[in-house]
Amino acid sequence: MINYEREMIRVQGLKKSFGKLPVLCGIDQVIYEGEVVSIIGPSGSGKSTFLRCLNLLEKPEEGQVFFEGAEITNKKLKKKELDQYRQKIGMVFQHFHVFPHLKVIENITLAPILEKKMEKAKAEAMAEDLLKRVGLLDKRDEYPTKLSGGQKQRLAIVRALAMEPQVILFDEPTSALDPEMVKEVLDVIGELTQSGMTIVIVTHEMGFARKVSDRVLFMDEGLVQEEGTPEEVFGNPKGERCKDFLSKVL
Amino acid sequence: MLETISQIWDRYGYVYLQGTWGTVYIALLTVLFGSVLGMLLSVLKMSRFKVLQAVSGFYIWIIRGTPVLLQLYFFYFFLPQYLPFELSEEQCIIMALVVNASAYVAEIIRSGIQAVEIGQTEAAKSLGMSGFHTMTRIILPQAIKNILPALGNEFIVMIKEASLASVFFITEITSAFKTVQSATFITIPALAISGALYLILTTVSSFLMKLAERRLKAND
Numbered sequence: 214m215i216n217y218e219r220e221m222i223r224v225q226g227l228k229k230s231f232g233k234l235p236v237l238c239g240i241d242q243v244i245y246e247g248e249v250v251s252i253i254g255p256s257g258s259g260k261s262t263f264l265r266c267l268n269l270l271e272k273p274e275e276g277q278v279f280f281e282g283a284e285i286t287n288k289k290l291k292k293k294e295l296d297q298y299r300q301k302i303g304m305v306f307q308h309f310h311v312f313p314h315l316k317v318i319e320n321i322t323l324a325p326i327l328e329k330k331m332e333k334a335k336a337e338a339m340a341e342d343l344l345k346r347v348g349l350l351d352k353r354d355e356y357p358t359k360l361s362g363g364q365k366q367r368l369a370i371v372r373a374l375a376m377e378p379q380v381i382l383f384d385e386p387t388s389a390l391d392p393e394m395v396k397e398v399l400d401v402i403g404e405l406t407q408s409g410m411t412i413v414i415v416t417h418e419m420g421f422a423r424k425v426s427d428r429v430l431f432m433d434e435g436l437v438q439e440e441g442t443p444e445e446v447f448g449n450p451k452g453e454r455c456k457d458f459l460s461k462v463l
Numbered sequence: 464m465l466e467t468i469s470q471i472w473d474r475y476g477y478v479y480l481q482g483t484w485g486t487v488y489i490a491l492l493t494v495l496f497g498s499v500l501g502m503l504l505s506v507l508k509m510s511r512f513k514v515l516q517a518v519s520g521f522y523i524w525i526i527r528g529t530p531v532l533l534q535l536y537f538f539y540f541f542l543p544q545y546l547p548f549e550l551s552e553e554q555c556i557i558m559a560l561v562v563n564a565s566a567y568v569a570e571i572i573r574s575g576i577q578a579v580e581i582g583q584t585e586a587a588k589s590l591g592m593s594g595f596h597t598m599t600r601i602i603l604p605q606a607i608k609n610i611l612p613a614l615g616n617e618f619i620v621m622i623k624e625a626s627l628a629s630v631f632f633i634t635e636i637t638s639a640f641k642t643v644q645s646a647t648f649i650t651i652p653a654l655a656i657s658g659a660l661y662l663i664l665t666t667v668s669s670f671l672m673k674l675a676e677r678r679l680k681a682n683d
Contacts, residue, residue, distance in 0.1 A: 270585055292594065300591030310586035314604045323600060324590040369586075376590055 214409055215427060219246040220282065221380055221411045222267055227276035229262055236262045237273070238435035244380075249412045251422035251443075254432035255458055260415045263432065264382050267413065268302045269295060281379075300328060303373030303381040307388050309365040311357040317344070317368055318353045321375045329376070336375075343371035347401050363394030367401055374405075381405070383414040419462055423447050431455045467652040475643045475653075482639030483660050489628060489635060490621040493560040494568075497621075498614060500561060501568025508573055519569065526566035532627055535559045539631055556628045560621070567617060575609035576602060608679050615672035619665050626661075636660050 222244040229237040236259045244250055252260045265271040267278060269285060278286045285298050312320050321340035325331040331339075344350040347367040349360075357365055366386060373381055383402065387395045399421050406412055406425040416422050422429060422443065429446040431439040431454075439446060439455045447463075450456045472479070507519035526534070538559035542550055550558075579602050587597040629637035640657040644650055 268589055270588065296588075296591045296593055298591070299589060302589075304586075304589035306582060306586065306589075308582055310580070310582040312583065312586070312601060324587075324592055327596050327600065328591055328593065373590070 214247045216246040220244070221246050221248070221280070222413075223277075223279040223282075224263075224267070225277045225279075227263070227266060227273050227278070229259075229266060229271060229273045229275075236435055237266070239276070240435075240437055242430070242437065244411065244413060246379075246411055247409050249406045249425055249427045250414070250430060251426040251428075252413065252415045252430045252432055253417070253419065253422055253446075253458075254430075254438075258432045259435040260432050261384050264304075264384050264413060264415050267380075267382055268299050268304055270304075296328070300324075300376050301379045303376060303378035305366070305369050305373055305381065305383045305386050307385040309362070309369045309389070311360075311365050311368050311372070313357050315356075316353075317349065317355050317357065317360070320357065320368060321372050324372075325375050340371070340375060343374055347371055348397075361394060362390045363397045366390065366394075366398045370398075370401055370405075380411040380413065383412065383416070385415050385417065387416070387418055417462070419447070419459075431458065433458070464652060464655075467649060468655060471643060471647065471649065471652055472656060475639075475646070478642050479636070479639045479656055479660060481634055482636040482657075483664070485634035485638070486622055486625050486636045486661075486664065489557060489560065489625040489633070490618055492557055493564050493621045493625070494614065494618045496561040497564030497568050497617070500565035502572060504565055504569035505572040505576070508569060509576070523566045523569055526563055527570075531560075531563050531624060532630065534563055535627055535630065538562070552631055553628075553633050556631055556633050560624065560628075563624075564617060564621060568614065571613040571617065572606075572610055575613065576606040578609050579605045611679060612672065612676050615668070615675065619668050619672075622664050622668065623661065 220243050222242075224240055224242045227237050227240040228235075238259075240263060252263065254260050262271055266273045269278070273286060276286070277284050280298050280302065284290075285295065312323070315323060318337060318340050321343060322331075322333070322336040325336045325339070326333060341350060341353065344353060347370065349364060349367055349371075352360060352364065352368075357368065360368065370386075386402065387398050390398060395418070399418065402412075402414070403421070403425055414422070414426075424443075426443050428440060429443050430437050431446060431450075431452075433454050439450060439452050446455065447459065450459055504519045504522065507515040508523070510516060535556055538555045539552065542555045542558065583601055583605065584597060587601045592601070625635050626637040628635050629641060632638055632641070636657050640653050643653045643656075647653065
């Protein structure tokens with residue numbers, strides 16, 4: 214499934230700090246088309262910041278981010294070009310951030326209609342297909358306040374999918390959910406990993422990361438300390454930090 | 464007392480009614496134009512350009528840092544002298560109230576917008592929505608729920624603040640009291656009528672606001 218001929222995202226020498234606190238201390242990574250990459254590590258290790266640098270929700274101080282070979286950290290990049298890149302990179306947040314003032318269906322169709330000039334009828338048909346896929350079709354005309362956490366997150370996922378992105382970034386998608394709702398969201402993400410989509414996921418669900426990932430990155434103190442296949446990282450961790458972390462969470 | 468009140472009302476009711484209309488008229492105009500001007504100010508204050516931020520910051524600083532009565536005097540004496548066209552006293556006073564209200568409305572709008580969760584902006588950006596669409600389709604529709612109730616409050620404040628216009632004998636409820644008092648030399652009952660009229664206005668307005676708020680919250 215992975216196409217090593219095509220780089221989706223390349224990151225070079227990425228550095229970022231919040232005030233005096235260094236968060237990312239030089240990260241180099243290449244993510245290939247169709248690859249599923251999980252990022253694990255203790256909190257405060259820079260995982261989420263790294264993910265948010267990939268669609269420039271955070272502006273890195275040093276280093277470059279390339280999307281399909283084009284640099285998006287380029288200072289001369291126009292706002293409109295950045296918007297267009299972001300259309301190709303979906304993101305799902307820990308706290309869902311569904312739009313509370315819009316109906317479920319409008320949450321999905323708004324961006325395709327506005328930014329991709331999709332016809333309303335077409336957008337709605339597509340949105341209904343997506344809702345059916347995640348079992349929310351009966352909520353089509355509800356407002357998000359009527360949804361449970363798990364339903365909101367499934368809505369957030371299909372909202373991202375509706376832009377037909379080439380990559381989806383998941384930022385701890387199940388961390389804010391009640392335990393009984395984690396599975397319904399992981400099932401949806403798991404299904405996505407089977408579809409050939411390029412996925413980067415920051416997660417604390419180790420079992421899930423182990424099952425679906427092509428590659429696992431262990432981050433600590435702003436650096437990727439260890440990386441490899443799930444078997445390598447989970448089964449035979451090399452570094453002390455990684456061993457220590459895994460012994461605490463597994 | 465009640466008898467005196469009823470006698471005054473029989474004789475001077477029309478003065479009070481004119482005054483009541485004057486108060487409502489001033490408060491409505493002030494909130495309306497104050498909102499338009501305030502919107503402009505808040506846009507300046509949130510703009511990317513430092514100069515524009517500074518200009519609106521300066522304006523808001525002056526207006527919120529000086530008493531409204533002083534501002535009324537300033538406009539009352541200043542505008543007729545230095546403007547090339549004729550202005551009635553009432554127009555001068557209403558302008559002063561509009562300018563005053565605009566500074567407060569600007570802050571209401573700014574804080575209403577900034578109270579919308581930053582995650583909403585990030586979600587819109589992550590979908591590749593333009594800055595304009597993010598503002599008009601995601602942020603403002605949510606901010607309006609914070610802004611409208613505060614604007615309604617501002618209207619009630621204006622009903623009471625319009626009483627300052629009585630210093631300049633502009634037709635409104637407190638001026639009505641002054642007229643009646645100087646014609647009859649009866650003070651407390653005449654004042655009580657004005658007070659009752661204010662209470663009716665503010666109570667009705669806050670009731671209407673509650674209705675509007677409930678409708679706004681329908682989807683929350």
